[in-house]
Amino acid sequence: MKLHKQTKLTAQLAIVGEEKPQKQTFANVIENPDGATVMALGDILASFDPDNSSVASMIETVEFEHTN
Template sequence: MKLHKQTKLTAQLTIVGEEKPQKQTFANVIENPEGTAIMALGEVMASFDPENTSVASMIETVEFEHTN
């Protein structure tokens, strides 16, 4: 049996003057979030410093448990 265990979202934000993107992870997200909602979360994170930050990408990580 395949059971949904957990969904995580990671926002990768590009910050002016920094070489590597900054990452922020959100655990225990609802199962099967809409793509538009995922991107909206990234935009909210970038809006805290809109002149220096933009969304590089959003990563959705889903864990399943397989049992007999």
């Protein structure tokens, strides 16, 4: 049996003057979040410093548990 275990979202923000993106992870997100809603979360995070950051990408990580 395949059971949904957990969904995580990771926001990668491009920061002016930094080579690597800044990452922020959110655990225990609802199963199958809407893509537009996921991107809106990234936009909210970038809005805290709009002059220096923008959304590079959002990563959705889903874990399943397989049992007999």
